[in-house]
Amino acid sequence: MNAVVPPARDRRQVLYVIVCGSPLAGRVGRLVELAQRDGWDVCLVATPDGAKFVDAPALARLTGHPVRTSYKQPQDPDVLPPADAMVVCPATVNTVNKWAAGITDTLALGLLVEAQGLGVPIVAVPFTNNAMATHPAFRAALDRLREWGVTVLFGDDVYPLHAPGTGERYLHTFPWQLALDALSAPACPTR
Numbered sequence: 065m066n067a068v069v070p071p072a073r074d075r076r077q078v079l080y081v082i083v084c085g086s087p088l089a090g091r092v093g094r095l096v097e098l099a100q101r102d103g104w105d106v107c108l109v110a111t112p113d114g115a116k117f118v119d120a121p122a123l124a125r126l127t128g129h130p131v132r133t134s135y136k137q138p139q140d141p142d143v144l145p146p147a148d149a150m151v152v153c154p155a156t157v158n159t160v161n162k163w164a165a166g167i168t169d170t171l172a173l174g175l176l177v178e179a180q181g182l183g184v185p186i187v188a189v190p191f192t193n194n195a196m197a198t199h200p201a202f203r204a205a206l207d208r209l210r211e212w213g214v215t216v217l218f219g220d221d222v223y224p225l226h227a228p229g230t231g232e233r234y235l236h237t238f239p240w241q242l243a244l245d246a247l248s249a250p251a252c253p254t255r
Contacts, residue, residue, distance in 0.1 A: 077148035079104040079247075080179075082172045084156040085113025087232050088191045092118060095153060095240045096126055102244060107144045109133070111159060111172045135171050150179055151243045154191035157202045164205035180212060187215045187246045191238070194225035215246045 079099050083089040092108070099106045107129045110118055120131040130143055152159070152172075159173065168174040179186055188209060196202065197218075210216050219225075222242060226234055 076103060076105040078107060078145045080107050080109055080144075080147040080150040080175065082109045082111075082150060082152045082155075082176065083114040083118060084111045084152070084154055084159045084172070085116060086154040086156055086191050087117060088154040088235055088238060089114045089117035090119075091235055091238065091240075092153070093123060093126060095151065095243065096123065098240055098244055099151075100126075105145065107132075107147070109144075109172050109175060111156075111170050113156075113158075114172070132171055135174065147175070147179060147184055149185045149187075149247055150176065151187045151189070151247070152176065153187075153189035153240070153243050155188045156190070157192050157196045157199065160188065160190055160205045160209070161201055164208045180214070185215070185247060186213075187217065187243050189217045189222070189243050191223070191231070192225070193228045193231060195228050197225050217242055217246055 081092060081095055081099070083092050089110070096106045096108065106127045108118070108123050108127055108131045110120075110131060110133050112133060115131070115133045118131065120133075123131050132144060136142070162169070162173055163176050166177055168177050176186065190197075190206070192202075206216050206218060223239060224234075
């Protein structure tokens with residue numbers, strides 16, 4: 065398997081950053097900036113709850129693309145270029161569980177399920193508290209996504225889990241670069 069190599073300057077590959085409903089989503093601009101520095105053309109897609117945490121106009125200015133949150137009308141053109149890779153960060157327990165079950169009731173989930181079918185490399189970085197992280201359905205969903213070729217970065221070796229209600233204290237230390245590093249690692253599958 066080959067790594068996804070950040071694009072050369074003459075051809076920018078497209079990275080979809082998918083954010084879910086978490087206070088960490090409010091800081092996703094950092095991931096966008098890091099990806100752009102690596103040469104990616106970044107598009108942001110938010111779950112409906114993720115949209116509550118992001119500054120969509122600021123992110124649209126930063127990326128040059130509208131922030132998408134819902135499915136388009138069938139007759140409307142696509143406003144985002146096709147993705148060459150995707151990063152789901154922060155990924156919530158809700159999104160991970162629905163994704164692993166094949167549920168596509170949001171644009172973000174629809175894109176993820178479709179991307180898997182197309183062989184698009186995907187890195188998922190869940191952000192949750194230590195109580196929710198122990199739920200058997202969530203653990204099974206993470207295992208299922210890994211089995212299906214998704215690169216899942218999760219656990220105390222990636223980012224220490226926090227107690228319920230304390231996550232906002234640790235947002236400033238989140239390792240955004242790890243998601244991009246995982247895209248360029250040999251273990252990340254390519255199309």
